[in-house]
Amino acid sequence: MKNKFIVLTVLFLIGSAFTKEESSGKYMCKNGKVSFFSHTPVEDIDAENNKASSILDSKKGSVAIEILIKSFRFKKALMEEHFNENYMESTKYPKAKFLGKIDNLSQINFSKDGTYTANISGKLTIKDKTNDIKTVATLLIKDGKINGKTKFKIKPEDYNVEIPAVVKDKIANELEIMADMDYSPM
Amino acid sequence: MVKRIIISVVVLLIMGFVVQLYLFNKPHKNIAKAKEDFVLSSAEFYREYSDNEEASNQKYLEKVIVLEGNAVEIQLENEDEPTIAVATAEEGINIRCGFKKELINEVKAVSIGNKIRVKGKCDGMDMFGIVMTQCSFVKK
Numbered sequence: 001m002k003n004k005f006i007v008l009t010v011l012f013l014i015g016s017a018f019t020k021e022e023s024s025g026k027y028m029c030k031n032g033k034v035s036f037f038s039h040t041p042v043e044d045i046d047a048e049n050n051k052a053s054s055i056l057d058s059k060k061g062s063v064a065i066e067i068l069i070k071s072f073r074f075k076k077a078l079m080e081e082h083f084n085e086n087y088m089e090s091t092k093y094p095k096a097k098f099l100g101k102i103d104n105l106s107q108i109n110f111s112k113d114g115t116y117t118a119n120i121s122g123k124l125t126i127k128d129k130t131n132d133i134k135t136v137a138t139l140l141i142k143d144g145k146i147n148g149k150t151k152f153k154i155k156p157e158d159y160n161v162e163i164p165a166v167v168k169d170k171i172a173n174e175l176e177i178m179a180d181m182d183y184s185p186m
Numbered sequence: 187m188v189k190r191i192i193i194s195v196v197v198l199l200i201m202g203f204v205v206q207l208y209l210f211n212k213p214h215k216n217i218a219k220a221k222e223d224f225v226l227s228s229a230e231f232y233r234e235y236s237d238n239e240e241a242s243n244q245k246y247l248e249k250v251i252v253l254e255g256n257a258v259e260i261q262l263e264n265e266d267e268p269t270i271a272v273a274t275a276e277e278g279i280n281i282r283c284g285f286k287k288e289l290i291n292e293v294k295a296v297s298i299g300n301k302i303r304v305k306g307k308c309d310g311m312d313m314f315g316i317v318m319t320q321c322s323f324v325k326k
Binding site: 028030031032033048050051053055064066067068069070071073076077078080084090091094095182184 | 209210211212213214215243244247248261263264266267269271282284307308309310311312313314317319
């Protein structure tokens with residue numbers, strides 16, 4: 001009898017925990033990994049940021065991401081300096097932002113463990129330029145948490161990033177952006 | 187005379203090359219060893235930032251901060267950068283201090299509620315508070 005009571009209490013607690021999660025439907029990521037990669041025959045350049053912040057609203061299907069440019073870390077100090085001072089002007093424009101939505105929201109069951117493909121579209125702002133982008137992300141849902149991964153390409157010139165002629169052959173026309181973000185319920 | 191000119195040109199070229207090579211490979215600024223620009227409590231740091239983000243960016247971005255505050259969460263989901271969230275006066279708004287992978291054991295040794303002193307580089311403010319990276323612990 002006593003055991004039954006305990007079991008019921010535990011079940012009730014688990015149940016209420018789940019309903020609480022479902023009632024918000026929001027997930028947050030505070031230390032997401034965002035990296036970019038540039039390949040040319042002359043030089044490979046990559047940089048990594050482990051502080052991407054994001055809120056994913058599973059009910060509305062909206063995704064907001066903010067990335068601080070100063071958190072990008074390069075292997076070479078000089079590259080990091082040029083990136084911040086010349087290309088990104090990161091004191092003037094300290095963050096990049098993405099505001100978008102999951103277009104195939106109905107195909108994703110956030111309360112069921114599994115791997116889902118999310119088609120994401122939205123607006124990416126870097127420096128003072130905003131462009132529409134589309135990407136496909138893989139969402140791994142497990143134990144109420146979500147890992148989201150995606151990869152896409154952008155052109156520096158689309159975001160007012162001017163690359164001087166002297167280094168043009170060292171920086172690729174298209175940069176590959178990769179994101180790997182762990183979300184937990186808010 | 188010609189010989190002298192050739193020698194000086196070669197020496198200059200070598201010097202130029204060495205300087206170039208040094209610049210290209212110059213090491214990152216060691217934040218842990220750098221002298222701090224500001225010593226701040228987490229509450230006042232966030233108060234100032236939220237009052238005027240733009241002015242705070244001008245003042246604090248890339249500066250070395252020694253931060254004092256209470257650990258409110260240890261965030262280890264990103265293995266490459268163990269992080270301690272330090273409380274501000276606002277609930278849910280923290281200062282996220284990112285440490286090098288090698289410092290993971292020191293980060294894990296911190297308990298929630300512990301008062302900590304952390305030195306790091308200010309990267310700015312995002313939706314969850316202020317971000318500091320390349321952090322290390324400062325002994326009192």
